[in-house]
Amino acid sequence: MNPSRPALATPPRYAPADEAQSALYARVTWRLIPLLFLCYVAAYLDRVNVGFAKLQMLQDLHFSETVYGLGAGIFFIGYFIFEVPSNIILHKVGARLWIVRVMITWAVISACMMFTKTPTVFYILRFLLGLAEAGLFPGVILYLTYWYPSERRGKIIALFMTGIPISGVIGGPLSGWILHSMGGVSGLAGWQWLFLIEAIPSFVLGVVVILMLDRGIEQAKWLTDDEKRTLIANVAADASGTTSHSFKDGFTRPMVWALCVIYLFFIMGLYGVSFWLPTLIKGSGVKDPLTIGLLTTLPYAAAAISMIVVGRSSDARRERRWHVAVPGLIGTAGWVVAVAAGSSNVTLAMIGLTVATMGVMTTLCQFWCLPTAILAGAAAATGVAVVNSFGNLAGFVSPYVIGWIIDKTHSTDLGVYTLAACLTIGGLLVLALPKRLVNR
Incomplete structure (x- = not known):
């Protein structure tokens, strides 16, 4: 049994308005x-800084847009x-040891970029980074x-995921x-310094x-015994409301695979932003790398502000589907406006x-309230990973397809319309989910 979830009798669920508990959760959050x-800021920076390196790297190494797109995306095969x-x-084994392993190894590989x-070295290093x-x-x-x-995860996940923006x-x-x-x-190109400095x-x-x-919770020395009992009781009461707890449930429940498909469409939009935003800004008429960096x-x-505001609203209303779908549809409108404006x-x-960025980021952070509402324990360990890994295959497809489209059409317009369509499909699929399962 996981040490953070000991066997307890199921207590009554807490009242969210309880001031003492709100103060306790505020302490937990600050800790x-x-x-x-x-950690997530650093992780995401090392994952997508290739989008900035691209501004110089492609010319120095004579890579095509397709080579870049494949290299940017192959990260997600390893992932x-x-x-x-x-x-x-x-x-x-616990979060502490494993997160340390994750961070140290990716820092070393990111610096090696x-x-x-050659394209082959580029592909291998991106794969290993994944x-x-x-x-x-x-x-x-x-x-x-x-x-x-x-009840408290909408805001908390939003706070964590603001690491992306x-x-x-x-x-x-x-x-x-x-x-x-x-x-x-020291004889190094700017893009080489970029990979080295941002790995530190x-x-x-x-x-x-x-x-x-x-x-x-039990290992937290900064909590009193009474505080530990309160936190453990609340988590146990919450877990008792889910029906999926085993490793097998995380693989076999149809809802998990429905969420995989939805997440795949949303990730298409995310990595359109992450890997191509500098290129899209450059295409709008801005040329200096420093100015492009400032504009991003x-x-x-x-997006960071939007994520927090919508996360609070989602928790307060105990409503998840519309808080996922509406930002995605707004993001679609943003992409269309960006294309229509172009460089003029x-x-x-x-x-x-x-x-578009606000819509994409907000949709993604609210999406993660869905799988954790239907899965608990070992099922959450496998189910969350299945959804994230399957959905992130779009991180491979998205940059490669957009790179191919740019090479063929010499324009980003069709690629951006593809991203907009994916956000729309994902948002509509969310609204088809059973309300009783996800609005927790």
Whole structure:
């Protein structure tokens, strides 16, 4: 049995308005979320900084858009292969040790990206990076279910997942500055410095995790015994409302596979933003890498605010489906506006890209309230990993297809319309889910 979920008699579910418990959960949040948030910022930065490196890397190495798209996407093949095994191991050995393993290995591999010379080396390193990072995101989502009942997860998952847009807020200007200023220093190109410098935070945070992160509630020395009992009782009461608890349930429940398909469509939209936002901004008429980096902060900053606001609304109303679907449809409208504006109106194009980024990011963070509402225990360990790994195959498909479309049409328009269509389909499929199962 997982140490964070001891066997207890099922107590009455807590009242969310209880001030003492709200204060207790605030302490838990301040203890856990800042560190996990920083880890995810570092992880996401190392995953997608290739989008900025592309601005110089392709010309230096004579790579085509298709080669770049395949290299950017092949990350997710390695991610897919090791995702479920990684989450099962985390469930058995604990979050602290496994997250450290994840972060140290991906930091080393990310730094090695600076040695890329040929498409083959590019593909191999991106594949290995996917293997190394597999398990961090679903592992953290699983870890949060050990601490928070479903009523509180909308806001908490949103806070954690703001690491995606914040990595853009931080990484955009940083990456732009590195490309702008570091080229030629010690004989290295700007894109080589980018991979090296941005790998360092991941390594440092891996060391911090081993010192700061508790395996579960019972091991938290900063909680009193009464506080531990309260937290454990709330999680146990919440888990009693789910019907799927075994490893097998995480693989075999039809709802899990329905969520896989929905998530795949949403991930198409996410990696359109992550891998192509610098290119789309450049296509709108902005040329300087530093300026592009600064402009990427606008969509990401707006998305971070949107994620938190919608997360609070989702928890307060105990409603999940519309809080997932509506932001996705709004994101679709943003993509269409961005394409319509093109290079003729940079301001309108940026507004469209900002709205699209807000919609995509908000939809994704609210999506993760769905699988954790129907799965618990070992089923959550496997089910969350299955959904994340299957859905992230779109991370392979999306950049490769868009790169191929750009090479063939010499335009990003058709690729962006494809992303918009995927967000629309995903949003409509969410509304088809049974309300009684997911609105928890």
